[in-house]
Amino acid sequence: MNLIYTFSHVRRQIAWAAGCLCCCLQLNGQVIYVSTRGNDKWNGSEKKPVASLVRAQELARAYGRDTSVEIVFEDGIYYLPGTVQFTGQDSKDYPATVTLRARHEGKAVISGGQQIRLDWKQEAGNIYVASVPAGMDIDQLYVAGLRQPMARFPNAQPGKQRNVYDTWVLDHQAQPNPEMDPLQPERIALWKNPEGGYVHAMHTALWGDMHWEIKGKNEDGTLQLEGGWQNNRPSGMHPLYRFVENIKEELDVPGEWYYDRSESKLYYMPLPEIDLDEAKVEIVRLKHLIEFNGTKESPVRGIHLQGLTFKHTARTFMENKEQLLRSDWTMYRGGAIVFNGAEECSVENCEFDHLGGNTIFVNNYNRYLTVRGCYIHHSGANGIVFVGDPDMVRSPLFRYGNQNYETMDMTPGPLGDNYPQDCWVDDCLITMTGRDEKQTAPVQISMSQRIRVSHCSIYDVPRAGININEGTFGGHIIEFCDVFNTVLETGDHGSFNSWGRDRFWTPDVVTISDQVALHPDMQYWDVLEPNVLRYNRWRCDHGWDVDLDDGSSFYRIYCNLLLNGGLKMREGYDRVATNNIILNNSLHPHVWVRNSDDVFKHNIVFTAYQPAVMNSALGESDRWGKELDYNLFATGQAAMRKFAAHGADAHSVSADPLFVNPGQGDFRVRPESPAFKIGFRNFDMTDFGVKSEKLKKLARTPDIPEIVLQIQDEVSAEYTWLGAVLKEVKGEELSAYGAKFSQASMALDRVPAESEAYKLGLRSGDLLLSFGGKEISTAASFKQLLEEYAGKSGELLVMRNQKEMVVKLAAFRGEMQPVER
Structure with a gap:
């Protein structure tokens, strides 16, 4: 194959x-x-x-x-x-x-906007007002060529370190601040008529964002809101990261504006350098600039866009409604350029500047499209999007949840060919996308086949740099890309992210393993060809460099340089990771299935593997893949031998890899390096990212970390309780349980079937959240609660299979004891 x-x-x-x-x-x-x-x-x-x-x-x-x-x-x-x-x-x-x-x-600009000439009159203070033609929609305002922000609260804050909604520094443990909350009753009371404004809020787990239009005020002073559908795993509003815009009373910062549609009046507080009598004023009207509308029988063929600049498209966050297959995402099928039924067309050497929604959308049937040499920046939503027709997917499910194996269509492959195939994104610089929508990516792929992404530089974005939404239909190649400064406004993600919630997948790893045992090729029914990640450089400081999440299967990952966050592989099948360099980090095996056939060999890593929920009802002997061996650990023997009991690293070595010039980013190894003995081979360190000279002059590169050799292993303390083994978990490991990074707690690592804990209803992999309504955050806090409830009954709140549930414990006694090492 x-x-x-x-x-x-x-x-x-x-x-x-x-x-x-x-x-x-x-x-x-x-x-x-x-x-x-x-x-x-x-x-x-x-x-x-x-x-x-x-x-x-x-x-x-x-x-x-x-x-x-x-x-x-x-x-x-x-x-x-x-x-x-x-x-x-x-x-x-x-x-x-x-x-x-x-x-x-x-020098030629294709615009979805309109220049308008206004008669400005000064109101109180530095606010000016002008009448506009009745019924006009104004989504964005440009004055003297600069995009101006809508009146908002809290206000945007200048500075590179402020990430979330241009106001807050991302902090996973941040607490609500009433002074910054736009939905406090006292704040809302200041607004005479907020209708037509918007509320924007992050997901409570920072998995993306949601948006609401304000329809008016209720009698009790609260807002009438419509929206919130922009996340496929929805939640309430984040208690801190939220703001309102297009509220007249919040017009208080130079550059801001407010549009009163009912009165057809535009209010603006100009920047000091703006002369309103001379400044060019532009508004934005169109959502799409150019559409290629063909069919498979009569495609749009042989049309090429070259050297043009595209500007001024309207934001589309309120139309982002379509659920994608069991991922966290919803989607608006549109963009500045839309391909629908096109063949052998291209977009080359074009610039896409401050567009309100998606930049390029490749929708359903398209073949042999090329996007090359383009500079995409400050887009409101995604960069380049490939999304096929869900009617081509057998037994499609759209929300995170359980699969029904009894009613499933078990025929391999798609139902038809109404999806993007054999398209190429090459030599593109994509940065600062997701300005208005955070559940987005510079390159997003869903229900497509054989999409190739080469030599792209991608950075400064709120979520993943490249996202593969599910396994359908595979064959994608990601190569020679430079992806960094990602996951800046969200959490639980990576510079590269994928899901594999295909037909074989359900949230329970035992059920997955049992079903694949019954149907040995089931994991390949939707992902028909391997996805390849090769010769890329990745860096994520707020997650994993490469995150293969929920069921991601059939991957070939080789010759990648991972600068910070490591490689995560959650439950899935047939992932082969070889000849990669993982600096100051390692492999993160999470919740592996039985007989996964995963391979991790000939790699250079810096720490012990960092597993999560790897000991469960499946047992241990068949949970650790096909081969984890022949790796070089740039740390002590303890890290290398830590998982020897699981058959790992019998032939691995612990040594200095002897990099050529790590301070300058050259992580090739010298001829005398011991890495060659475990099968490692050098690969080029100079070919990441864009290749054209014009884009190289614009593109940034990631910070190269200082490598740390001979670091000490961090070993999580383990405890026994009622015959079970539990440990403290925190940080990124919480992702395996479906919990927020700030939700540090205790987890049941092993619950034998004969144990008292098992008889009380507890299971391996349970994350303990609270007991009797009191939070569990550390071993000490749990020990204190056990002493308080000794001999009593109580309710234990746990996270199991990424869902909260209550286990009612009958009267029990049992102390928690540390495990001696």
């Missing part, structure tokens, strides 16, 4: 490259010119250019399908009156193409 897959993939890349070459040559073609000083009654020649893209499109259609056409945009800004739509009528037959390009790269 791998050889066939590799050959077919290379063959497609050659075809794409050939298509791009033909696009550049434009043999036997026609040229149509567009200028802001043109006239749509003219013929489109260089001396008589047309004025609009739509007119140029009409002229291009007049040429035969075998004639290549270039549409050349002179410098200037082109405000679109509506979304431009390409259909099968615009297609060309190979090798003919239609190319829309800027005469001077980046």
